[in-house]
Amino acid sequence: MRDVSLWGALLGVEKTVIERIEFDEDADVVVAHVRATSRQRSRCGVCGRRCAGYDRGAGRRTWRALDLGTVRSVLEADAPRVTCREHGVVVAAVPWARHDAGHTYAFDETVAWLATQSSKSTVTQLMRIAWRTVGSIITRVWADVDAQHDRLAGLRRIGIDEISYKRGFKFLMVVLDHDTRRLVWAAPGRTSATVREFFNLLGEERCAQITHVSADGADFIDTIVAQTCPNAVRVADPFHVVKWATDALDEVRRGAWNDARALARKEPRRGRGRPRSDALPRPGSERAKALKGARYSLWKNPANLTDNQQVKLAWIAATDPELYRAYLLKEGLRVIFALPYTAAVEALNRWISWARRCRIPAFVKLQKSIVKHKPRILAAIEHGLSNGLIESTNTKIRLITRLAFGFRSPEALIALALLSLGGHRPVLPGRK
Numbered sequence: 001m002r003d004v005s006l007w008g009a010l011l012g013v014e015k016t017v018i019e020r021i022e023f024d025e026d027a028d029v030v031v032a033h034v035r036a037t038s039r040q041r042s043r044c045g046v047c048g049r050r051c052a053g054y055d056r057g058a059g060r061r062t063w064r065a066l067d068l069g070t071v072r073s074v075l076e077a078d079a080p081r082v083t084c085r086e087h088g089v090v091v092a093a094v095p096w097a098r099h100d101a102g103h104t105y106a107f108d109e110t111v112a113w114l115a116t117q118s119s120k121s122t123v124t125q126l127m128r129i130a131w132r133t134v135g136s137i138i139t140r141v142w143a144d145v146d147a148q149h150d151r152l153a154g155l156r157r158i159g160i161d162e163i164s165y166k167r168g169f170k171f172l173m174v175v176l177d178h179d180t181r182r183l184v185w186a187a188p189g190r191t192s193a194t195v196r197e198f199f200n201l202l203g204e205e206r207c208a209q210i211t212h213v214s215a216d217g218a219d220f221i222d223t224i225v226a227q228t229c230p231n232a233v234r235v236a237d238p239f240h241v242v243k244w245a246t247d248a249l250d251e252v253r254r255g256a257w258n259d260a261r262a263l264a265r266k267e268p269r270r271g272r273g274r275p276r277s278d279a280l281p282r283p284g285s286e287r288a289k290a291l292k293g294a295r296y297s298l299w300k301n302p303a304n305l306t307d308n309q310q311v312k313l314a315w316i317a318a319t320d321p322e323l324y325r326a327y328l329l330k331e332g333l334r335v336i337f338a339l340p341y342t343a344a345v346e347a348l349n350r351w352i353s354w355a356r357r358c359r360i361p362a363f364v365k366l367q368k369s370i371v372k373h374k375p376r377i378l379a380a381i382e383h384g385l386s387n388g389l390i391e392s393t394n395t396k397i398r399l400i401t402r403l404a405f406g407f408r409s410p411e412a413l414i415a416l417a418l419l420s421l422g423g424h425r426p427v428l429p430g431r432k
């Protein structure tokens with residue numbers, strides 16, 4: 001076999017003997033017959049220890065390797081079994097692929113890189129694999145990355161958040177590091193058992209080093225943090241506080257919309273096409289339509305509004321004083337987080353008395369929660385945890401959950417989230 005090192009480099013394999021190369025023209029695939037170098041042979045597939053041989057296993061096996069130009073390529077080799085003292089009878093390790101994987105390391109690494117960089121169809125079409133296979137590959141790539149790094153080391157200020165996926169039916173609990181801005185942990189579920197799982201993993205000593213914990217105000221998280229992290233200041237997450245206000249505002253908008261629809265139902269129906277010039281006005285249905293479209297005008301920060309959305313907001317101000325007041329209350333609360341601490345204390349007190357007297361039930365209720373969480377909200381401002389980390393990571397994970405739709409397990413979703421946001425992004429094979 002000539003040009004052994006060239007073929008090794010082309011196929012992206014190491015510690016591998018290339019016996020011969022053949023080109024199957026009908027199947028349009030290059031088949032590289034290989035074997036592990038003698039030092040790499042007879043090792044346990046799980047732990048890599050040298051073991052006694054057991055049998056020939058299922059005979060020859062193939063592994064997908066990276067395409068060679070436009071042609072697919074596979075490695076073909078024996079897959080004997082060995083007897084490991086710890087793991088029993090297992091398929092022997094191969095130096096070109098992970099245990100139990102059907103793709104080479106270089107293939108896995110490329111898929112993991114692509115999955116964190118590009119769209120679903122780019123990965124599946126370029127690599128010619130199903131999306132579920134992408135899920136399995138990133139799960140095993142992440143397991144390797146995780147084994148090499150202690151992602152819970154040095155945690156001081158953390159944020160705990162829950163994220164819904166599968167159209168809001170399932171949840172992930174996530175933990176972020178406010179200092180490195182990384183996602184450090186994620187697990188399926190949203191119960192106290194899920195949160196406890198994280199603190200158990202962190203261990204007593206490292207729990208004692210946690211100085212700040214931000215969360216969405218859920219009482220059970222508070223209880224656990226109080227029990228496990230004796231030195232931690234508990235702070236409310238500004239992102240969630242603003243979200244409560246946005247939810248309250250949306251409740252008011254929906255109320256106004258329902259009123260308009262009730263009015264619209266009493267109005268004469270119109271046929272298809274352009275209304276006749278003498279048609280009766282239908283203020284209820286017009287109003288319902290406008291309110292439905294006003295959602296984003298009310299949600300967005302005023303600085304980000306388009307001209308059209310500003311017009312909508314002006315229309316609300318002119319025609320629905322209660323909804324507009326609700327909007328001002330939401331905005332009033334949002335800007336508090338941008339103020340310096342002393343100004344924020346004063347502004348929050350003013351906001352609370354304003355909301356208490358506003359006669360909008362959703363905001364009177366919100367005001368009660370704000371009073372309950374006031375020390376936590378002010379602690380967030382005082383300790384500078386209002387940096388939008390949770391908000392931006394939350395948005396990114398949400399995008400990942402949408403991308404991860406179709407993965408078989410939440411583990412694949414978690415692997416993709418941690419590979420993308422955990423600070424150890426995959427690198428393309430052969431690059432530094």
Ligand SMILES: [Zn+2]
Nearest residue numbers: 044047084087
């Ligand atoms: Zn073993």
